[in-house]
Amino acid sequence: MDLSSISSPNCLPEMDAMWQETLNWCPTAAQQLQLQLLYSEVVGANHKLNLTRITTPEDFWEKHLWDSLRGVGDLIVSSALQVVDIGTGAGFPGLPLAIARPDWQLTLVDSTAKKVGFIEAIAPLLGLTNVRTLVSRIEALGQARQHRHQYDLALIRAVSAANVCAEYALPLVKVGGTAILYRGNWTTEEAESLELAVAKLGGEIAKVDRFMTPISNSIRHCIWLSKITDTHPYYPRAVGIPTLKPL
Ligand code: SAM
Numbered sequence: 313m314d315l316s317s318i319s320s321p322n323c324l325p326e327m328d329a330m331w332q333e334t335l336n337w338c339p340t341a342a343q344q345l346q347l348q349l350l351y352s353e354v355v356g357a358n359h360k361l362n363l364t365r366i367t368t369p370e371d372f373w374e375k376h377l378w379d380s381l382r383g384v385g386d387l388i389v390s391s392a393l394q395v396v397d398i399g400t401g402a403g404f405p406g407l408p409l410a411i412a413r414p415d416w417q418l419t420l421v422d423s424t425a426k427k428v429g430f431i432e433a434i435a436p437l438l439g440l441t442n443v444r445t446l447v448s449r450i451e452a453l454g455q456a457r458q459h460r461h462q463y464d465l466a467l468i469r470a471v472s473a474a475n476v477c478a479e480y481a482l483p484l485v486k487v488g489g490t491a492i493l494y495r496g497n498w499t500t501e502e503a504e505s506l507e508l509a510v511a512k513l514g515g516e517i518a519k520v521d522r523f524m525t526p527i528s529n530s531i532r533h534c535i536w537l538s539k540i541t542d543t544h545p546y547y548p549r550a551v552g553i554p555t556l557k558p559l
Contacts, residue, residue, distance in 0.1 A: 322355075324348050324369050324377075330526055335381055337388050337412065346411045346438050347377055353434045354402055361426055363402035374527045380405030381412055383467065383494045383534045385521055392416055393464040398450050398480050399423075399471035403431045405494065406467070410435075410443045419463070421446045421453060454483035454548040461486050461542060469494035472555055474502050474535065475509035479554040482513040483543040491515070491537040498522070498533035506535065509559035514541040 324347060331338040339347060351372050354363055366375045381388055383405055392415040397406030400420040410418045420443060422428050428447045435443045446453065453459045466481040466489075474493055481491035495502075498520060510517055518538040524531060548554060 322352065322369070324351050324373050327373060327378075331378075334378070334526055335388055337381070339412070343411050346440075347408065349438055350403075350407055350411070350434070351377075353430075353437065357430055361402075361430055363427065363430065370527055374525050376404050377408050379494070379525065379532065380408040380469075382523065382525075382532075383469070383492055384409065384465070385534070385536075387465065387490075388412060394462065395419070395465045395467065396421060396459070396463045396484050398466060398468040398477075398484075400431070401427055401470075403434075405469055406443070407431065407435075407438070407440075409467075410440050411438065414440075414442055416442060418443050419446060419459075420444070421448055421450060423447065423449045449551045450480040451548045451551045451554060454480065454543075459484055464489045466491040467494070468492070473558055474506045475558045476554045478506060478509045478513055478515070478537060479548050479559055482510070482515045482537060482539060483548050485515075485537075485539040487514075487539050487541060489539045490518070491539070493535040493537070495533045495535060497531060498535070505558070510537055512544070512559055513547055514543040515539050 328338050355367055357363060366372055394417050396419045398421055400406045400422050403420060406418050406420040420431055425447045428445045431445050460483055463484050464486060466484050468477045468481050471477055477493045485491050507517060515537045518536040521534040
């Protein structure tokens with residue numbers, strides 16, 4: 313692996329060959345600048361807002377930027393989509409996707425107002441016009457007419473157990489759409505409990521995409537859920553219930 317382009321402590325590596333090889337996508341010069349600015353803004357605000365523990369250029373590139381984009385697999389070169397990022401935190405995976413796909417419309421949701429405030433402040437700096445933000449508990453959003461069954465794609469990374477994530481994500485997805493759960497390790501027990509949960513929510517497990525990150529060779533799993541039928545109005549349950557009593 314050629315890491316020779318990693319030169320400055322505050323400068324993201326320019327991994328054009330790696331992007332192309334692993335994602336069949338490569339940022340333009342303008343997108344590379346946007347990614348760099350995103351990095352600078354997250355690190356700059358981190359001491360005040362405690363946004364992330366991932367702060368070195370290589371780690372940020374791999375664990376925030378590459379991981380966000382790799383999670384959607386071939387969809388990175390798909391047609392335009394309506395996307396919701398659930399529990400987005402400082403904007404992952406939503407912001408890298410908004411940069412990579414200016415024709416996608418992304419709704420970034422988190423219950424923590426200061427994190428959403430950070431995204432609202434930096435989206436215009438990055439020149440992003442395809443991002444909207446919401447401060448909300450996902451359980452409430454899933455029961456709101458203007459969000460329920462409205463999205464082609466729901467993404468959820470590092471928010472809760474897989475069966476809880478399914479209850480958060482599937483009610484927001486249109487029939488025919490997809491939810492992607494970004495996971496690290498993936499066990500048989502998790503798969504079994506997810507299968508039961510997904511069946512109650514009008515979905516099915518379409519695939520488990522297992523891959524390794526390109527610098528640290530860490531294992532990742534993205535679990536793709538297909539939306540088969542409308543989710544029963546009973547789901548998602550009231551705020552806090554999905555985590556207290558997982559399906
Ligand atoms: N997805 C981001 C990432 O991968 O870097 C942030 C992950 S952070 C560990 C989890 C985020 O989920 C937090 O910002 C938290 O506020 C949010 N969250 C957890 N449960 C939520 C819920 N029920 N509704 C909305 N946001 C939630």
